[in-house]
Amino acid sequence: MDDDDYVAGLFLVTMGLAIFNRRKRNARGEIIRRWWTHPINQVRQDEGAWTLLMERFRVEFPEKHHSCLRMSKENFDIILQLVSPNIEKLDTHLRKAIPSDQRLCVTLYYLACGDSFKTLSLFFRMGESTIRSIVYETCMAIWETMAPLYLKTPTTEREWVKIANGFEHHWNFPSCIGAMDGKHCHIQAPPNSGSEFFNYKKTFSIVLMALCDSLYKFTYIDVGTPGRWSDGGTFDNSSLNDAMKNGSLNLPHPTKLPGEC
Numbered sequence: 001m002d003d004d005d006y007v008a009g010l011f012l013v014t015m016g017l018a019i020f021n022r023r024k025r026n027a028r029g030e031i032i033r034r035w036w037t038h039p040i041n042q043v044r045q046d047e048g049a050w051t052l053l054m055e056r057f058r059v060e061f062p063e064k065h066h067s068c069l070r071m072s073k074e075n076f077d078i079i080l081q082l083v084s085p086n087i088e089k090l091d092t093h094l095r096k097a098i099p100s101d102q103r104l105c106v107t108l109y110y111l112a113c114g115d116s117f118k119t120l121s122l123f124f125r126m127g128e129s130t131i132r133s134i135v136y137e138t139c140m141a142i143w144e145t146m147a148p149l150y151l152k153t154p155t156t157e158r159e160w161v162k163i164a165n166g167f168e169h170h171w172n173f174p175s176c177i178g179a180m181d182g183k184h185c186h187i188q189a190p191p192n193s194g195s196e197f198f199n200y201k202k203t204f205s206i207v208l209m210a211l212c213d214s215l216y217k218f219t220y221i222d223v224g225t226p227g228r229w230s231d232g233g234t235f236d237n238s239s240l241n242d243a244m245k246n247g248s249l250n251l252p253h254p255t256k257l258p259g260e261c
Contacts, residue, residue, distance in 0.1 A: 026096065048125035050102045069105070069114040080104050081140070082149075098134070106131060107138035136157035153211075153220045153240070157250050164252065166214035174258055177251065178211040178219060182231050185223075199227035207234050 045051060057065040058073045065073050072251040080101055087104065089097035091211035110113070110131075117135075121128040154160050160177050165174040168247055184205035189197055197204045222238040235241055243249045 002165050026031070033096075048102075048103055054105055059229050061242060065092075068112065069108040071108070076104070076108070079108075079146070083138065083141045085204045086145060086189070087138050098130070103134050103138050107135050111139075121249055151218055151221065153243075155250055157252050160250070160252050163213045163219070170214045175255060176214075178213065179236075180209065180211045183208045183210075184236055193226075195228060196229045203227070209234050211240065 054065070054068070057068065058076075062073060065076075069076060071079075072225040084100040088100040091097050096129045102124070106120060106126070110117075110120060115123070117128050117131045120126075120131045124131070126134070138198065154163065164175055166198050167179075168174040184199055184201060184203070185208055186203050186205050187197065189204040197206065199205050206223065207227060207229060209222045209225070209231075210218055212218050220240050222234070222240065225237065230239070240249075244251065
């Protein structure tokens with residue numbers, strides 16, 4: 001057999017295997033599933049991480065619970081009570097829905113540890129696409145539910161003066177209404193983005209800019225600015241800067257610093 005015959009034979013074998021392993025489709029072109037739920041995931045309630053680990057951590061080893069989710073079980077329950085109405089799903093006659101406590105646990109574990117969706121899929125005995133949708137939906141529910149309660153930007157002069165008094169009392173820093181800083185969050189470069197997200201640290205990132213009061217409580221965040229932008233550029237293009245320019249923040253009137261005539 002010469003080289004040309006060998007290459008042709010190898011090509012035919014490869015194509016044959018590809019056709020053989022191709023997912024079967026019905027008359028309408030829809031993929032025919034081998035399983036509605038993979039057998040590995042069917043034992044989630046008995047062998048998943050929530051049952052084997054997290055429930056036990058909650059009762060016997062609270063320090064392990066805090067290590068996995070970066071919060072106590074009491075705080076977990078508070079968040080669950082707030083977001084549960086927005087993430088709870090209904091059971092169907094085909095299968096039972098994943099409970100809201102497990103959905104929140106998966107999301108917090110992902111945020112705390114940064115494991116891939118594939119790893120979480122094996123750990124919690126859920127489909128990879130299921131993990132992905134759970135994380136996205138739960139993050140959105142957390143933001144929509146808790147941001148108005150715990151991340152409310154002051155909009156009255158009285159609220160800003162209270163923050164300024166806090167900086168003067170705790171840090172001897174008068175006439176300050178917030179401490180601001182930025183953080184580069186590393187990402188994979190989005191497709192066709194060029195150098196838009198390439199920062200001075202030679203990595204790809206988006207910028208998280210935050211403002212907090214004298215007790216480290218966040219009063220404003222802005223996330224999503226491309227990493228190549230400077231701190232000044234991030235602030236200039238933030239909604240906080242827009243609000244300051246149009247006067248909707250109702251900032252206090254200028255006052256003299258202590259010791260000024």
